[in-house]
Amino acid sequence: MTSAVPSEAVIALQGASLRHGAVRAVEGVTLRIAQGERVAIIGPSGAGKSSLLHLMATATRPSSGRLEVLGQQPWALSTGARQCLRAQVGLVHQAPPLPPRQRVVTAVLAGRLGQWGLGRSLLNLLYPCDVPGARQALAELGLADKLFVQCGQLSGGQLQRVGIARVLYQQPRIVLADEPVSAMDPVLADHSLALLNRHAQATGVALVASLHAVDLALAHFPRVIGIREGRVLFDCPAQAVTDELLQALYANEQLVAGRGVDATSPHVQLPRC
Amino acid sequence: MLSASRRDPAMVPRVLIGLLAIAVLWPGIQLSELNPAVLLQAENREQMARFTGAFWPPAHERDFLELLLEATLQTLAVATAGMVLAWLLAVPAALLASRALSLSAASRGGRPGVWSRLVRLPVRGVLIFLRSVPEIVWALLFVRAVGLGPTAGVLAIAITYSGMLGKVYAEIFESVDQRPAHALLQAGSGRLAAFFYGILPNAASEAVSYTVYRWECAVRASVVMGFVGAGGLGQQIDLSMRMFAGAEVASMLLTFLVLVMLADGLSRLLRWRLA
Numbered sequence: 001m002t003s004a005v006p007s008e009a010v011i012a013l014q015g016a017s018l019r020h021g022a023v024r025a026v027e028g029v030t031l032r033i034a035q036g037e038r039v040a041i042i043g044p045s046g047a048g049k050s051s052l053l054h055l056m057a058t059a060t061r062p063s064s065g066r067l068e069v070l071g072q073q074p075w076a077l078s079t080g081a082r083q084c085l086r087a088q089v090g091l092v093h094q095a096p097p098l099p100p101r102q103r104v105v106t107a108v109l110a111g112r113l114g115q116w117g118l119g120r121s122l123l124n125l126l127y128p129c130d131v132p133g134a135r136q137a138l139a140e141l142g143l144a145d146k147l148f149v150q151c152g153q154l155s156g157g158q159l160q161r162v163g164i165a166r167v168l169y170q171q172p173r174i175v176l177a178d179e180p181v182s183a184m185d186p187v188l189a190d191h192s193l194a195l196l197n198r199h200a201q202a203t204g205v206a207l208v209a210s211l212h213a214v215d216l217a218l219a220h221f222p223r224v225i226g227i228r229e230g231r232v233l234f235d236c237p238a239q240a241v242t243d244e245l246l247q248a249l250y251a252n253e254q255l256v257a258g259r260g261v262d263a264t265s266p267h268v269q270l271p272r273c
Numbered sequence: 274m275l276s277a278s279r280r281d282p283a284m285v286p287r288v289l290i291g292l293l294a295i296a297v298l299w300p301g302i303q304l305s306e307l308n309p310a311v312l313l314q315a316e317n318r319e320q321m322a323r324f325t326g327a328f329w330p331p332a333h334e335r336d337f338l339e340l341l342l343e344a345t346l347q348t349l350a351v352a353t354a355g356m357v358l359a360w361l362l363a364v365p366a367a368l369l370a371s372r373a374l375s376l377s378a379a380s381r382g383g384r385p386g387v388w389s390r391l392v393r394l395p396v397r398g399v400l401i402f403l404r405s406v407p408e409i410v411w412a413l414l415f416v417r418a419v420g421l422g423p424t425a426g427v428l429a430i431a432i433t434y435s436g437m438l439g440k441v442y443a444e445i446f447e448s449v450d451q452r453p454a455h456a457l458l459q460a461g462s463g464r465l466a467a468f469f470y471g472i473l474p475n476a477a478s479e480a481v482s483y484t485v486y487r488w489e490c491a492v493r494a495s496v497v498m499g500f501v502g503a504g505g506l507g508q509q510i511d512l513s514m515r516m517f518a519g520a521e522v523a524s525m526l527l528t529f530l531v532l533v534m535l536a537d538g539l540s541r542l543l544r545w546r547l548a
Contacts, residue, residue, distance in 0.1 A: 059459040060380055079376055087461030097452030099474035101547075110470045114461025121466040170460065 008035045009068070010174050010206045011056050016065030017230075018051050025051035027230035028065065033174075033206050038197055040217035040238075041210040043227035044250050049210035050094070052227060053178045056208065057091040058082065070173060087114025090172035092209075094179040096163030100152025104143070104162055107151055108134040111170035137165040140195055142188075156183035164192060168199060175200060177209035181216070189213070193220045214246060327519025331527055338524075340509065345528055348505035351423045351498075352491035355430025360484070362403075362435035367442035368465075370396040373451060373472050379458040400443075404436025412498040426495050426503030433494075434487060441483055449475035478547040482540055489536035496529070 011033040018026040025048045033039055033056075041049050054060045055067060058074040067074065069089060074082050090111070098107045105128045113121055123129060131147070138144045141161040146154065154162065160183050167175055177196065181189035193209070197220050200207035211217045217224055218238045226233040226241075226249045234245050311317060370393055372378055377386035385393075408429045415425035446468075454471030458464070499507015506525055513521035 057459060058380075059455075083376075083458075083461045083463070085461070086459060089460075091456075091459065093456060097450065097456045097471075099450070099453050099471065101474045101477075102453075102470070106470070110457060110462070111460070113457055113463070113466045113470060116466070118463060118465055121463075122469060125469055 008071075009033060010035050010070055011208070012066075012068040013055070013062075014066040016055060016062040016067055018048075018055055018060060019063045024230050026055060026062070029230070029232055031225065031232060031235060033208060035206060036200070036204045037223060038200055038207045038221050039209075039223045039225060040221035041208065041225045041227055042212075042214055042217050042249065043210075043233070044252065045212075047227045048230040049227050050178050051230075053091065053176050053208065053210055056174075057089050057176050058086055059091065083114065087170075088173045090167035090170045090175050092160075092163050092167050092175070092177035092180045094160075094182055095156070096159050096166070098151040098159065098162065100150065102151050103147075104138065104149055104151060104154070105131060105134045105147050107162055108137055108165045108169050111166040111168075114170070133169060134165070137169045138162070140168070141165055141192060157185070157188060160184060161188075161192060164196065171203075173205055175205055175207045177207070179210055179212060182212060189216060190219075197221070324517065324519055327517070328523035330520065331523040332518070332520040333524065337521060341506075341524060341528060344504075344506045344509045344525075345532070347423055348492060348495050348499070348507070349532070351426040351495040351503070351505055352430065352488060355427045355495070356434060356484075356488050356491050358427065358431035359434035359438055359487075362431065363438035363442055366396055366400055366435065366439035367446065368468065369393065370400060370439060371443040371446040373443075373446040373449075373454060374464045374468055376458055376464065378451075379455040397440075397443075400436045400439040402436070404433055404440065406433065408433040408494050409498060409501065412501055412503050416502045421502040421504070423504040426498045426505065429498060429503070430491050430494060434491060438484065438487060442480060445476050445479050445483070446472050449479075478544055481543045481547060485536060485540035485543060489533055489540075492532055492536070 009032040011031075013032075014030050015028050016026060016030070017024065017028055027048075029052060041052065043049050051060070055062055056069070058067075058069055061075050069085060072081075072085055074085055077085065096107075106125065109124055109128055109130055116124070120129065128134065135144050135147055138147060138161075141164060143158060143161050143165065146158065146162075151159065151162065160180060164177070164180055167177075175196065180196070181192050184192060193216055196207060196209065199205075207221075209217075209221070218241060222238055223236070224238050224241050225235045226245060228249055233249055234241070312321075368374060372385050372389075372393070375385040375389045375393075377389045378384060411429035411432050412425050415428045419425055419428070449472060451472075453475070454467045457467040457471045462470070495503065495505055496507040496510065499505045499509070500511045502508065506528065510522060510525050513525065
């Protein structure tokens with residue numbers, strides 16, 4: 001299958017780089033993501049997958065290069081206009097940063113803070129203004145019974161699902177997910193990724209997820225981007241990802257030869273960090 | 274001597290820091306004219322014994338108790354009113370002074386931009402000014418301006434304590450986990466919403482405990498300011514001390530103990546509810 005010719009790019013990176021001091025997290029990345037596209041980003045630990053997603057989410061500013069999100073350059077906008085743009089981009093964090101004392105219902109409803117005024121946001125703290133909406137988002141992830149539980153009482157995998165529910169509730173035009181299933185068991189991980197994909201297909205939003213599990217990436221996403229040392233190593237349809245490409249992507253000279261992980265096996269369990 | 278293999282490399286610095294601390298503190302003791310031996314001189318001992326001897330039994334005549342109740346309520350009112358005013362000033366100041374709500378910090382890994390730091394400086398400066406003048410000085414000033422009475426105490430507490438509360442609130446907001454608020458800001462939420470959803474749940478318990486502790490301090494401060502004419506228990510203690518009425522002083526100190534215990538209990542209750 002060849003993916004459709006990108007009609008309208010919702011994210012366009014051109015020569016984008018991100019440096020933390022001397023560390024080069026992202027190095028001259030150029031790529032376009034079209035409306036409704038579903039893309040997996042894979043690559044070894046520390047390759048810059050999270051940094052790339054944070055760039056796309058307008059969470060961090062690129063050190064150099066150009067970034068366009070929904071046709072606008074976020075870092076050329078005024079602060080207020082950038083916040084409006086950010087409200088249309090949802091980022092699922094690998095470890096969703098939720099205050100331990102916050103209730104799950106509040107954490108999910110907080111997804112729409114960018115769309116609500118301050119008055120509604122504050123009223124929502126006193127009395128949750130859309131309990132059915134939060135319950136529905138959680139129910140899709142099998143967490144409806146945790147609606148009024150405090151976030152601090154949830155496990156890592158449950159928190160990840162709350163993070164996904166928050167972004168589903170946000171109803172953004174772009175869904176970005178940074179290792180969204182890294183703390184879930186295989187069945188849940190499969191279910192959650194399928195849900196994200198179904199949701200993206202149904203609403204026509206773009207979905208970009210970074211993943212450690214190659215088999216999940218190949219199974220769920222039509223397009224796969226391999227990132228190594230901050231650069232795009234390959235960017236092709238899932239069917240075109242070959243064993244040689246994966247070997248080149250995950251080759252690790254620092255591990256002792258013979259004890260390295262064989263990345264080509266379809267059921268490989270790569271270390272998840 | 275210890276053999277080389279068992280020696281702790283941190284020992285030498287520790288000993289040096291200890292010696293340095295003594296060397297620095299010794300002149301301080303000299304400067305403050307601290308001489309505990311004065312307490313043991315026969316004449317001074319006799320004076321103190323006479324004064325404290327009159328403490329028992331504490332005064333409990335009906336008239337005096339009525340007076341005491343009124344003075345206590347006045348002290349509590351002064352402390353509470355002063356704290357409310359201080360809080361109203363401190364919260365906006367803390368939100369302005371704190372890096373926690375900096376949008377630039379949210380997209381720069383927690384380091385605010387140059388402008389954002391420059392804008393926060395004047396607010397910090399105001400907070401430093403507010404708390405650098407002791408409340409007793411403000412009280413003396415306001416007693417001249419608005420006359421003898423509790424108003425001077427309320428204003429003095431409001432000014433000094435707004436500086437203290439503002440500074441500490443700002444630091445509490447910065448010391449809690451910033452990631453929830455940053456995540457919300459990065460998802461387009463406004464700063465105040467990000468504060469209420471991302472910072473406050475983590476900061477509430479500490480902020481409440483500090484506020485109750487400051488209220489307790491305000492009760493003490495309002496007593497001290499009573500000595501300069503700002504009403505309440507302080508004025509009564511001043512009068513009783515001048516008349517060497519030890520029994521009355523004892524009653525008032527006991528009242529004091531009860532007030533501090535109440536504040537402590539309240540703080541515990543609130544912390545337990547919020548923890």
